[in-house]
Amino acid sequence: MISVEEALDRILALVATLEAEDRAIDDVLGQVLAGDVVSHLTIPPLANTAMDGYAVRAADTRGASTERPVPLRVIGELAAGYIFGDAVGDGEAVRIMTGAPIPPGADAIVPFEETNEDRRGVPSGSQRLESTVSIFKEAQPHANVRDAGEDIREGETVLRKGKAIGPADVGVLASLGLASVSVVRRPVVSILSTGDELLKPGDPHQPGRIYDSNAWGLSALVKSYGGIPRRLGIATDSVEQVTAALRGGLDADMLVTSAGVSRGDYDVVKEVLAREGDIDFWTVRMKPGKPLAFGSITSGGRRIPHLGLPGNPVSAMVTFELFGRPAIQKMMGKPLTPRPTVEATTQDAITTVGDPRRFYARCIAEQVDGRWRVRLAGGQGSGVLSSMARANALAIVPEGKEVVEAGETVRVMLLDTERPI
Numbered sequence: 001m002i003s004v005e006e007a008l009d010r011i012l013a014l015v016a017t018l019e020a021e022d023r024a025i026d027d028v029l030g031q032v033l034a035g036d037v038v039s040h041l042t043i044p045p046l047a048n049t050a051m052d053g054y055a056v057r058a059a060d061t062r063g064a065s066t067e068r069p070v071p072l073r074v075i076g077e078l079a080a081g082y083i084f085g086d087a088v089g090d091g092e093a094v095r096i097m098t099g100a101p102i103p104p105g106a107d108a109i110v111p112f113e114e115t116n117e118d119r120r121g122v123p124s125g126s127q128r129l130e131s132t133v134s135i136f137k138e139a140q141p142h143a144n145v146r147d148a149g150e151d152i153r154e155g156e157t158v159l160r161k162g163k164a165i166g167p168a169d170v171g172v173l174a175s176l177g178l179a180s181v182s183v184v185r186r187p188v189v190s191i192l193s194t195g196d197e198l199l200k201p202g203d204p205h206q207p208g209r210i211y212d213s214n215a216w217g218l219s220a221l222v223k224s225y226g227g228i229p230r231r232l233g234i235a236t237d238s239v240e241q242v243t244a245a246l247r248g249g250l251d252a253d254m255l256v257t258s259a260g261v262s263r264g265d266y267d268v269v270k271e272v273l274a275r276e277g278d279i280d281f282w283t284v285r286m287k288p289g290k291p292l293a294f295g296s297i298t299s300g301g302r303r304i305p306h307l308g309l310p311g312n313p314v315s316a317m318v319t320f321e322l323f324g325r326p327a328i329q330k331m332m333g334k335p336l337t338p339r340p341t342v343e344a345t346t347q348d349a350i351t352t353v354g355d356p357r358r359f360y361a362r363c364i365a366e367q368v369d370g371r372w373r374v375r376l377a378g379g380q381g382s383g384v385l386s387s388m389a390r391a392n393a394l395a396i397v398p399e400g401k402e403v404v405e406a407g408e409t410v411r412v413m414l415l416d417t418e419r420p421i
Helices: 004-014 167-175 214-225 239-247 269-276 313-331 385-390
Strands: 020-024 053-056 070-078 092-096 108-111 132-135 157-159 180-184 188-194 228-235 254-258 277-282 293-299 302-309 341-346 358-368 371-376 393-397 409-414
Touching (some): 004 277, 053 070, 053 132, 157 167, 188 214, 214 228, 239 254, 254 313, 269 277, 269 293, 269 302, 302 313, 341 393, 358 385, 358 409
Parallel strands (some): 070 092, 188 228, 188 254, 254 302
Antiparallel strands (some): 020 180, 053 092, 053 108, 070 132, 277 293, 293 302, 358 393
C-alpha cells in the first residue's frame, strides 16, 4: 500500500491542464481565464450623476439654505442614455436622472431632497417640468458626480489569466460588451458503475439487487468541482462488458469506475485495465478507500487517466473527494486548493483498533464560542451512505492511532460547513 500523499502525487503527475475554448459569458462561472482581459472601453465613458436631482454650477448655490433658498432657471431635463446638447450657464439647472451624463458647464448635482421638488404635491412619475427650482442647500463642486473611467479605463487589464471566474467577474465581462471569453475548458469525466447486483434508479426493484448510487453521487461531485459528468451506465461483472463500456468512454478527459478493483472473484476492472492500459498503483493506506486503482488507457494518441474507485458508496465518495477533486482542479487550470482543516474537539470516541490505516471519519463540525467541535455523523461502515449525507467534515485519524477519545483534539477536513446540522 502507498500513502495518500504518494497516491495524489502520482495521479496529478499524469493529469494536465486542458486547452482553451471560447464560451458565452453566461456559461463560464467557475472556469479559469485562458488569457488576460483588456478593456477596449472606458467605464463610465462620461462623467455622470450618482443621484436623481439637478445639474448645477456649484458656485450658483452659494449661501443656499431652507430659510434663504436660491432659485435657478430650469433649462431642460435629461435621462440616462441621452446627451444634453446645451451648456448650463449662470443661474441655470438641468433636471437629471441617475446615470445620465453631466451636462456641459455643470459641476455638481443637487439631489431632489435638497430642492423644492418634493414640496410641490405632484405624484411620483408625473412630475411636470417647472421653469424654476429652489435650492435649499449649498452644493460643493463635484458633489454626486461619478468621473469618467472611475471603474475601468481603456487599455486596462481588468481580469488576469488564471483567474477563476466569479459572479462579479461575469458582470465585469458584460460591462465590457463581451458576449464570450476564452477559458480553460471543463473536463469531461466518464463514469462507469460495475456489478451484477446493480439496478438503475427508476427501474423496478428486484430481490437481491441494489440501486446504483455511485454513478449519481460521483456525477454530483464532478459537477460541484466544475467538471462535466457523463454516465456510461452499468456494466456487469464480465471482462467483455467492462471492456466495451470503458472503450465507449475514451473520448473523455478522465475515466472513473466504481467497484471491481478489490480481490473478489468478480472484480474484473483491474484485469481489464491491465489489458487495455497500465496500472500505476493499487491500494492506498486509508480507510475507507483502500482498494483504489489508478492507471491510464491510451487511445488515439491520448493518454486518458483512469481512477478505479471502490464499490462501497462511502469509499467511492471519499476517495473521489481526496483524489478526483484535485485532478479536476488541475485539468481546469485552477490552483490546487486543499479543503480547509481545523483542530477540533471530538464529542465521540473514534475507534480504529486493529487497523493501521489513516481513517477518515464522517462527522459534523460546528463552531461554538469560537472553537471547533465535532461529533460522528452516524455509522462509519463504508456502506452507510446516509452518514455521508449528514456529514459536513471528515475527522482524520492518523495511521497507527487506535482510538481518539471523546474530549481529545483531532484534525478535521471541512467539506461543507453550511450544510444544515
